[in-house]
Amino acid sequence: MSTVNWDARLSEIALNVKPSPIRALLKYTKTPGVISFAGGNPDPAVFPVAEFAEASQILSREGKDVLQYGATNGYDPLKEYISKWMAPRMGRETKPDEMLITTGSQEGMDLLCSVLLNDGDTIIVEGPTYPGALHAMRNRGARFLSVPCDKDGLCVDLLPGVIEQGRKDGHKIKFIYSIVNFQNPSGATLSKERRAKLLEIAEKYDLIIFEDDPYGHLRYNGEHVPTIFSMDKGGRVVYACSFSKILAPGTRVAWIVGAPELIQKMVMIKQGTNLCTSVVAQALVYEYCRLGHLDGFLPKIIAHYGKKRDAMDAAFKKYLPANTRYHTPEGGFFFWLQVPGVDSTKLFMKAIDHGVAFVTGPAFYAEAGEGLDYMRTCFTFAQPEEIEEGAKRLAAAIKEL
Amino acid sequence: MSTVNWDARLSEIALNVKPSPIRALLKYTKTPGVISFAGGNPDPAVFPVAEFAEASQILSREGKDVLQYGATNGYDPLKEYISKWMAPRMGRETKPDEMLITTGSQEGMDLLCSVLLNDGDTIIVEGPTYPGALHAMRNRGARFLSVPCDKDGLCVDLLPGVIEQGRKDGHKIKFIYSIVNFQNPSGATLSKERRAKLLEIAEKYDLIIFEDDPYGHLRYNGEHVPTIFSMDKGGRVVYACSFSKILAPGTRVAWIVGAPELIQKMVMIKQGTNLCTSVVAQALVYEYCRLGHLDGFLPKIIAHYGKKRDAMDAAFKKYLPANTRYHTPEGGFFFWLQVPGVDSTKLFMKAIDHGVAFVTGPAFYAEAGEGLDYMRTCFTFAQPEEIEEGAKRLAAAIKEL
Numbered sequence: 001m002s003t004v005n006w007d008a009r010l011s012e013i014a015l016n017v018k019p020s021p022i023r024a025l026l027k028y029t030k031t032p033g034v035i036s037f038a039g040g041n042p043d044p045a046v047f048p049v050a051e052f053a054e055a056s057q058i059l060s061r062e063g064k065d066v067l068q069y070g071a072t073n074g075y076d077p078l079k080e081y082i083s084k085w086m087a088p089r090m091g092r093e094t095k096p097d098e099m100l101i102t103t104g105s106q107e108g109m110d111l112l113c114s115v116l117l118n119d120g121d122t123i124i125v126e127g128p129t130y131p132g133a134l135h136a137m138r139n140r141g142a143r144f145l146s147v148p149c150d151k152d153g154l155c156v157d158l159l160p161g162v163i164e165q166g167r168k169d170g171h172k173i174k175f176i177y178s179i180v181n182f183q184n185p186s187g188a189t190l191s192k193e194r195r196a197k198l199l200e201i202a203e204k205y206d207l208i209i210f211e212d213d214p215y216g217h218l219r220y221n222g223e224h225v226p227t228i229f230s231m232d233k234g235g236r237v238v239y240a241c242s243f244s245k246i247l248a249p250g251t252r253v254a255w256i257v258g259a260p261e262l263i264q265k266m267v268m269i270k271q272g273t274n275l276c277t278s279v280v281a282q283a284l285v286y287e288y289c290r291l292g293h294l295d296g297f298l299p300k301i302i303a304h305y306g307k308k309r310d311a312m313d314a315a316f317k318k319y320l321p322a323n324t325r326y327h328t329p330e331g332g333f334f335f336w337l338q339v340p341g342v343d344s345t346k347l348f349m350k351a352i353d354h355g356v357a358f359v360t361g362p363a364f365y366a367e368a369g370e371g372l373d374y375m376r377t378c379f380t381f382a383q384p385e386e387i388e389e390g391a392k393r394l395a396a397a398i399k400e401l
Numbered sequence: 402m403s404t405v406n407w408d409a410r411l412s413e414i415a416l417n418v419k420p421s422p423i424r425a426l427l428k429y430t431k432t433p434g435v436i437s438f439a440g441g442n443p444d445p446a447v448f449p450v451a452e453f454a455e456a457s458q459i460l461s462r463e464g465k466d467v468l469q470y471g472a473t474n475g476y477d478p479l480k481e482y483i484s485k486w487m488a489p490r491m492g493r494e495t496k497p498d499e500m501l502i503t504t505g506s507q508e509g510m511d512l513l514c515s516v517l518l519n520d521g522d523t524i525i526v527e528g529p530t531y532p533g534a535l536h537a538m539r540n541r542g543a544r545f546l547s548v549p550c551d552k553d554g555l556c557v558d559l560l561p562g563v564i565e566q567g568r569k570d571g572h573k574i575k576f577i578y579s580i581v582n583f584q585n586p587s588g589a590t591l592s593k594e595r596r597a598k599l600l601e602i603a604e605k606y607d608l609i610i611f612e613d614d615p616y617g618h619l620r621y622n623g624e625h626v627p628t629i630f631s632m633d634k635g636g637r638v639v640y641a642c643s644f645s646k647i648l649a650p651g652t653r654v655a656w657i658v659g660a661p662e663l664i665q666k667m668v669m670i671k672q673g674t675n676l677c678t679s680v681v682a683q684a685l686v687y688e689y690c691r692l693g694h695l696d697g698f699l700p701k702i703i704a705h706y707g708k709k710r711d712a713m714d715a716a717f718k719k720y721l722p723a724n725t726r727y728h729t730p731e732g733g734f735f736f737w738l739q740v741p742g743v744d745s746t747k748l749f750m751k752a753i754d755h756g757v758a759f760v761t762g763p764a765f766y767a768e769a770g771e772g773l774d775y776m777r778t779c780f781t782f783a784q785p786e787e788i789e790e791g792a793k794r795l796a797a798a799i800k801e802l
Binding site: 010012017023044049050066067068069107114115117118135208248250251259262265273274276280281 | 418448507522533637652675
């Protein structure tokens with residue numbers, strides 16, 4: 001309908017942007033009867049609907065305040081709540097000028113990239129990593145260097161070599177991006193020893209660490225590992241967390257913590273991108289927390305998702321080929337499966353025919369040609385009875401390939 | 402506290418970004434006793450607090466849906482409502498793939514710039530214009546060419562000359578930005594004849610028009626002027642509107658309408674910046690509209706703000722120096738005053754001493770040195786009795802300078 005030649009006037013960002021590979025797959029998961037292990041969605045069956053609705057009392061009580069423009073760095077009562085609530089994990093109460101409330105963690109990533117990256121600058125990422133992070137980073141002109149992960153997370157011993165070779169090759173490395181707990185997609189948790197080592201390396205090479213932690217509160221067994229932020233004395237670690245997985249993603253309320261000099265710059269950019277995160281959404285989240293529902297809800301979803309994790313683990317052990325490899329995650333949302341020699345991209349359409357969906361391995365790598373025989377399966381979204389059936393269907397699809 | 406040398410690693414965007422000039426002034430408006438004509442805020446005294454709180458029933462009714470991740474292009478029921486509600490102004494019901502829900506109009510601006518601008522590309526703006534727009538555009542690397550405004554809005558007759566000279570000077574002009582109704586800050590409305598002419602010029606020079614319309618529904622006298630979007634047959638006009646001024650800015654819910662090719666690219670960028678606008682906020686706004694409160698509230702604020710406009714007009718006529726120049730706006734939020742020979746930046750601190758705040762003229766220009774003896778005063782935020790008192794104080798400050 002448009003007579004305008006758009007291609008001729010789009011920006012380089014627009015010409016290069018691609019739909020998220022996960023989004024491209026997700027449309028198939030809408031096929032009736034398909035059991036989805038694909039999207040990384042929480043289970044709506046356990047959303048705290050009544051508790052969240054109760055929080056709407058703040059709209060009457062504080063309406064004149066929460067309906068007005070809000071401060072760009074966030075709704076003060078919520079920031080204060082988070083600072084106190086997170087103190088045991090952060091090692092201390094963080095100060096107001098160290099924290100910015102964002103429209104999802106995704107926005108924290110975008111803003112961090114906007115204040116650190118010039119076009120062509122490099123980020124060290126985990127291989128595999130969260131595709132949404134790669135998407136945000138690419139939109140801000142990033143190049144990537146990948147470092148492999150094993151069952152203890154990022155292989156930090158390989159880092160110095162990657163950094164040194166990268167610098168020799170002309171990479172201007174700005175920061176190291178790590179999803180430290182129950183990584184997306186690998187499920188691995190970076191061990192305490194590796195966290196200390198990672199910080200040491202970042203100090204030695206004068207690099208920033210972006211510690212992304214959306215899943216840290218969802219541990220089903222094992223012991224909590226201290227955040228890198230809490231180990232850092234030099235203001236070198238930027239830490240992000242979110243209400244998406246511990247309350248509900250539809251709020252789009254998350255936060256990012258870092259050195260005041262950096263946060264202040266992100267605030268100034270955010271003044272130009274959306275002025276502030278929805279004050280209404282922030283106030284609802286705050287009130288929900290204030291009423292004690294966050295602390296009440298967490299044990300409930302930990303128990304619920306822990307059972308689902310166990311169910312998927314048991315079903316995979318029962319049905320998948322004997323050569324399938326994975327490490328059972330201690331928390332989070334995901335299994336990361338390798339079926340050696342099975343091309344997960346070819347498997348995908350076959351699996352859809354059998355009525356089950358997952359995300360193909362290559363979606364999680366910055367470079368093409370990696371992760372070909374890997375797939376990510378989410379255990380939180382599907383219902384318990386679907387998990388066993390889905391594993392059975394996946395096994396049948398693999399057999400047929 | 403940070404041992405990191407941040408300046409050495411910040412991006413060019415971060416190094417160049419400045420706090421919004423309005424934000425820098427706003428801190429003075431917090432001084433006790435100061436009457437603020439500065440910020441462009443709606444009046445919290447008439448926020449529809451009870452009606453908006455009533456809308457929270459959707460959190461119980463649709464909780465499982467609205468707490469989940471939402472579609473990047475927006476909450477379908479809200480998009481449908483807007484499409485029908487806006488049809489008389491848009492000339493037709495716009496289609497789902499022509500509309501994107503944004504986190505405030507500010508985000509629409511940022512996304513539009515991200516898909517159209519390469520670093521150093523040029524936007525034609527009105528002189529004066531909204532500083533938040535300049536901020537968003539600068540963050541995406543824009544340069545500017547300004548075209549003056551008079552009481553009928555953008556002086557479109559000057560446009561061809563500016564475009565031709567600009568192109569000769571190497572400017573790659575991407576779009577023309579116009580706030581068409583009750584412009585911020587000038588209060589002027591672009592006449593119907595000029596809208597037609599503007600579209601003709603955009604066609605001739607193959608340029609896009611960004612029609613920004615946050616105030617269009619707030620007309621206190623005179624006749625509605627058709628949108629440029631409704632005159633356009635070529636998909637050349639991008640139109641933005643918001644709930645900030647007609648409901649409440651704390652929702653951070655707005656929308657942008659344009660050619661599907663363009664909207665689709667903005668959706669892809671938004672997947673990387675925040676995935677979607679708060680579904681919770683969108684659902685609350687939708688329910689508020691569905692219950693009929695938007696249509697019920699509009700006449701109320703139009704009457705309320707119309708009286709405030711009249712009060713400020715009368716107070717300025719009564720107290721300000723005889724050589725003060727302004728055109729009484731037919732709607733919106735602002736008066737744009739010129740007191741010839743009075744430097745508004747010098748006047749500002751004097752005015753704060755007298756207990757009244759405004760925004761200085763130069764904040765509204767892309768180029769330094771313009772608008773020196775202008776100031777913007779907002780009539781919606783201050784209470785009626787404050788408006789007369791504020792005008793009196795402003796007159797005293799001018800006299801003292």
